[in-house]
Amino acid sequence: MKFRTRAIHVGNSKDPQTGAVVPPIHLASTYIQPGAGEWGEFDYGRSGNPTRHNAELTLAALEGGHKALAFSSGMAAIHAVTMLLSSGDHIVAGTDIYGGTYRLLHKIANRSGIDVTLADSTAPSNLESAIRDNTKLIWLESPGNPRMSITDLQACSDLARDRGIRVAVDNTFATPVLTRPLELGADIVMHSATKYLGGHSDLIGGALVVQDSGLYDDLYFIQNATGAVLGPFDSYLLSRGMKTLALRVSEHCKNAGKIASFLDAHPRIKRVLYPGLATHPGHETAARQMTGGFGGMLSFEIDGDYQQTKAFVESTTLFQLAVSLGAVESLIEQPASMSHASYDPADRVAHGILDSLVRISVGLEDVDDLIQDLDDTLGRVL
Secondary structure, rough: OOOOHHHOOOOOOOOOOOOOOOOOOOOOOOOOOOOOOOOOOOEEEOOOOHHHHHHHHHHHHOOOOOOOEEEEOHHHHHHHHOOOOOOEEEEEOOOOOOHHHHHHHHHOOOOOOEEEEEEEOOHHHHHHHOOOHHHHEEEEEEEEEOOOOOOOOHHHHEEEEEHHOOEEOOOOOOHHOOOOHHOOOOOOOEEEEOOOOOOOOOOOOOEEEEEOOHHHHHHHHHHHHOOEEEEHHHHHHHHHOOOHHHHHHHHHHHHHHHHHHHOOOOEEEEEEEOOOOOOOHHHHHHHHHOOOEEEEEEEEOOOOOHHHHHHHHHOOOOOOOOOOOOOOOOOOEEOOOOOOOOHHHHHHHOOOOOOOEEEHHHHHHHHHHHHHHHHHHHHHHH
């Protein structure tokens, strides 16, 4: 089956009892067993739930994986990956990563004796230089957050495989519609399902997808032991959202491309960071790695200081001031004070998260209205 067909049918079989085309939401916390010490498919809600299982089937099918695990949040999913490591192990992560990931790696994982090095992943040689004898995991994002950097996932995965290092990719921005990291050699794909997979700003969730059955078993053990599972109703919302994922992402990409071109020509914009622009340093890699578009996220630097940037993001009308992304409505934020405020100030400067940087999640409104909103605000504030 092709992608859109899998999104609608895998994990969404009709209810055998009633014939309902939408599977029911199973709310039970526990399940009757056939006998003492004899276990059915489901036994306890933390260990498994039919509604969550359906969402996991769809996730695995869309990413081309063996199996998937649905978590209570994206951060819970990332945390589970770090729990594969032991004290004394080392992680290499890209420099262009979500602020919450930076915080987890530097201020939570370090408490378990896990060391972290950030390296610019746009050149695999930078990752290679950062690898140590005790490196066990490389963590990547492409496009990166918030600078929209592009990482050659195939090249980085090949580099890691030669050294026996696992590669995990945060695929939240690209979604499996545009990029499928497992097909490029990655070991683990992570999603903040809150974003494009759900698509409507009404659920919090995370996901891990893997190809290797042994790795799945290890991650399932961690999830079951620690308990950060996605609830039944959020699992239902996730399944519903994924049915329209390909259609939504296609329109997000179209809108974002038009807005990027508008901003690129605007006199009050210093630089636009969008991989769909030919001037983007990662454009050629993105064109090869991303199929069907360049995503619905973009960032840009305005010709102004911290306060002017703050005033700008607070003054748009259709672009609403909020963190998160990937839903039908357009959002705007200042990474330095919002999504990436958890970065140490010196690291924000070192990794190009400038006070004048603005990140937008382009929604599904009419693109002419969105462009007018940005144009009016730029003229009014700057």
